[in-house]
Amino acid sequence: MGQETTVQLDLTDIQGNILRSYSMPFARFFFLEVIDPEKSRASLQHVISLVTTAEAWDEKPAYTFNLAFSYAGLVKLGAAAASLALFSSAFRSGMKSRATVLGDNAESDPSKWEAGLAGSNLHIMVGLYSQTAEDRASQSTQLRDHIAQAGGSRIVYEQDGEVQTEGREHFGFEDGISQPAVEGSAAAVYQGDGTPLPDGTWAPVKAGEFVFGYPDEAGSKADPTNSNDLRINGSYCVVRKLGQKVGAFRDFIQQTASQYYWDTSTQTQELIAAKMVGRWRSGAPLPLAAQKDDPALGKDNSRNNNFRFKDDPVGYGCPRGSHIRRCNPRDALDNTATVVRRHRMLRRGIAYGPPLPPGAPEDNVDRGLFFVAMCADIERQFEFVQQQWVNRGDFADLDMAEKDAIIGNNSNNGQYSIPSETGIPKMLFDLPRFVVTRGGEYFFLPGIKALKRIAGTA
Numbered sequence: 470m471g472q473e474t475t476v477q478l479d480l481t482d483i484q485g486n487i488l489r490s491y492s493m494p495f496a497r498f499f500f501l502e503v504i505d506p507e508k509s510r511a512s513l514q515h516v517i518s519l520v521t522t523a524e525a526w527d528e529k530p531a532y533t534f535n536l537a538f539s540y541a542g543l544v545k546l547g548a549a550a551a552s553l554a555l556f557s558s559a560f561r562s563g564m565k566s567r568a569t570v571l572g573d574n575a576e577s578d579p580s581k582w583e584a585g586l587a588g589s590n591l592h593i594m595v596g597l598y599s600q601t602a603e604d605r606a607s608q609s610t611q612l613r614d615h616i617a618q619a620g621g622s623r624i625v626y627e628q629d630g631e632v633q634t635e636g637r638e639h640f641g642f643e644d645g646i647s648q649p650a651v652e653g654s655a656a657a658v659y660q661g662d663g664t665p666l667p668d669g670t671w672a673p674v675k676a677g678e679f680v681f682g683y684p685d686e687a688g689s690k691a692d693p694t695n696s697n698d699l700r701i702n703g704s705y706c707v708v709r710k711l712g713q714k715v716g717a718f719r720d721f722i723q724q725t726a727s728q729y730y731w732d733t734s735t736q737t738q739e740l741i742a743a744k745m746v747g748r749w750r751s752g753a754p755l756p757l758a759a760q761k762d763d764p765a766l767g768k769d770n771s772r773n774n775n776f777r778f779k780d781d782p783v784g785y786g787c788p789r790g791s792h793i794r795r796c797n798p799r800d801a802l803d804n805t806a807t808v809v810r811r812h813r814m815l816r817r818g819i820a821y822g823p824p825l826p827p828g829a830p831e832d833n834v835d836r837g838l839f840f841v842a843m844c845a846d847i848e849r850q851f852e853f854v855q856q857q858w859v860n861r862g863d864f865a866d867l868d869m870a871e872k873d874a875i876i877g878n879n880s881n882n883g884q885y886s887i888p889s890e891t892g893i894p895k896m897l898f899d900l901p902r903f904v905v906t907r908g909g910e911y912f913f914l915p916g917i918k919a920l921k922r923i924a925g926t927a
């Protein structure tokens with residue numbers, strides 16, 4: 470990394486899943502409605518000591534716990550008006566009301582969301598990660614018993630997540646490779662994780678982009694001495710259940726191979742899939758492996774994220790509209806590289822649902838990505854990426870109507886351009902929607918001290 474680190478993060482106060490990915494294969498997310506605020510605060514007091522912080526591990530634990538609150542939850546639990554006023558307007562209004570910004574229309578419209586994930590009663594989210602399914606089951610039982618006995622809240626929804634074979638998401642791609650390096654964090658970082666510097670190195674992203682109370686990329690920070698500020702050492706946590714239509718995705722790749730490439734070989738289908746994501750299924754990035762897959766590169770963390778886009782302005786190798794180039798354009802946006810680093814997020818999601826076996830027809834079983842992302846500014850980071858980069862094309866000099874081919878809110882009218890230097894460039898039309906929003910909410914992961922204040926003990 471190309472910059473000196475000066476910031477000291479309070480790792481004992483910051484919740485653990487913000488700064489590091491736990492890399493545990495099993496997860497369960499519990500969504501609680503607060504029924505009796507006083508009893509609920511009392512039960513929170515009992516569980517604060519169980520919350521996993523960002524402190525270094527001598528040995529990886531068997532399971533972890535984290536606690537997040539929606540705005541409605543903080544209100545219900547009686548947070549002071551002066552504290553509530555400091556939260557951003559998107560957080561206060563909640564995810565459902567941001568449907569237009571997020572492109573949650575048609576089948577992703579909040580009116581179509583799963584009943585349990587669509588209410589304004591998602592007050593508290595408990596995130597449980599574990600190394601084994603047995604631990605997930607036993608810890609879940611203890612948690613459910615504790616909630617029932619405490620009587621302050623009730624579970625309104627539970628969502629399981631399981632890392633799929635080789636860490637791949639349901640469309641078959643290696644996921645969780647590129648994360649922003651955070652200044653002052655002890656998490657492992659690799660070349661390419663931060664902000665590209667002109668000398669070829671990478672700078673970590675300022676901690677304040679993700680955790681309140683530290684300078685961000687603009688040099689501003691929330692005042693850590695403000696005792697009203699429940700945000701200090703905390704982060705917003707965007708939670709979205711994203712269903713994936715795996716059969717439709719596979720059909721589309723096959724049809725594209727046949728109609729546009731006149732060749733339905735596996736090799737051609739893999740190329741089309743890679744052109745849509747920007748990486749081969751193995752994780753090998755197109756900017757470093759444009760012609761053919763390189764599984765060894767895909768696995769090699771010291772190389773698989775060390776690339777830029779500027780040398781390929783047209784997108785011959787990695788299309789400008791591909792998922793990874795849209796979601797993190799790195800140095801691709803001329804003269805605005807400083808801006809890209811203000812739109813990063815830490816992704817902590819996990820796949821849910823059983824895989825669709827290779828070659829099997831669509832079975833309409835619910836599967837997808839339980840998307841979880843941390844940032845300090847929902848509007849500027851998550852919502853901006855979703856609205857401006859995922860669901861529009863003009864930021865990259867593409868047609869306004871061209872959206873992210875993987876997660877864009879297309880309605881059988883999407884388009885996607887695959888430039889080619891040596892062959893015929895392709896303009897694909899009539900793309901369907903492969904990813905559907907099934908529910909979600911904006912949560913906040915407070916620091917431990919703020920948690921104590923929310924629980925009424927400090």
Ligand code: HEM
Pocket residue numbers: 638639640642643644645646647648711712713746748792793794796797814816837838840851854855859875876904
């Ligand atoms: C079901 C939905 C999604 C799928 C299947 C998916 C899949 C992927 C894959 C395969 C990668 C490349 C591997 C990696 O670098 O980790 C990736 C990267 C990424 N995705 Fe997604 N993703 C989904 C939703 C989203 C959403 C909703 C956002 C944010 C609006 C997002 C933001 C990103 C970012 C920021 C990266 C890293 C780009 C980079 O730094 O190179 N993804 N995603």
